[in-house]
Amino acid sequence: MTTDIKKFSDLNGGAAAILKNQKIKRWILAVPLHDSKAVVEHAAKKAAIVRAKKLPYVDVDFQIIIQDRETFDADTWNHRMLLRRRIRPVVPEPTDDEIAVLSEGDQTLADNLRTKMVKRVSDPGELEDVVDDLLRVFVHSENAKDALRYMAPDAYEEVVRLISERLRRLRLGSRKLFGDPLDAEIDSLKAAILAAVPNLDPGAADTIALGAVSDWLMRCPLRLD
Structure with a gap:
């Protein structure tokens, strides 16, 4: 002092x-x-x-x-202790080989991204960069979830459940990503993940949310217009 x-x-x-x-x-x-x-x-x-x-x-x-x-009251103390037990998976950035395996294994994934993102990005060169970024985000997110499953199985199950519920709501709705622009949807999902798993590292939650939305764009009939 x-x-x-x-x-x-x-x-x-x-x-x-x-x-x-x-x-x-x-x-x-x-x-x-x-x-x-x-x-x-x-x-x-x-x-x-x-x-x-x-x-x-x-x-x-x-x-x-x-x-x-x-x-501190018991609830506050327990919350602080929970935050100290931060779940922080260490996930390396995806390699070019990983992206190539994903893209070449199912060409429709990249094609779906091009179809949806061309409405936002008109320049062909920039569009390919965006598609590559989204593929990398997806792979990074999947790697983060794998690390989370190993570190904290209960947290992993909660995250997967939240993502599935959000996708079900989208499919039953207008099939349009509500909360457009995409940033709002990503932020909303990230907030939901952190609310359910408060000791998950915010960076990991961000990676997982980004990857989930990228996955929806690749695999689901969701519109951006």
Whole structure:
């Protein structure tokens, strides 16, 4: 606390530059167990010193408080512990060989992408780049799901269920990707995945959502117009 508050109060330090447009009211010391009156007294003294400096980024009601596990209710604590057990699969980028196997194995996949994306991308060269990107996104997503299945089978099953439910809704609806542009659909699916599996790495959720939408464009009779 003494070291950090000294840095926090230094007008020539990094904190002053970062916080110049803020008004900080609380500085929190998080500890495993808080049972010391001396620490409270020390915090009060340090807070008074900070207030006396009248720093431009410090509120007049500035306080230093100490928190431990007892500060949080059981649900909040359990949620924080869940987030600390972050599921973060390490997935390498797809290789050119993997993309070639997918494209050459079923040419209709790339053709479907061209048919749907040509309405968004008119330049032939750019269109091929977009098709290649979508194929790579799909392969990357499948690799991420495989890694997830190995690391956390329950999370994998939840993700697969969500994707299947979303696709069923699309098929039973207008057969048009609702929430167009595609970014909205991808963001919506990503949010649903993270709501169901809150400790899944957001980057992995993004990869899986991107791949799912790419898969729908390749395999399903969904329109973009």
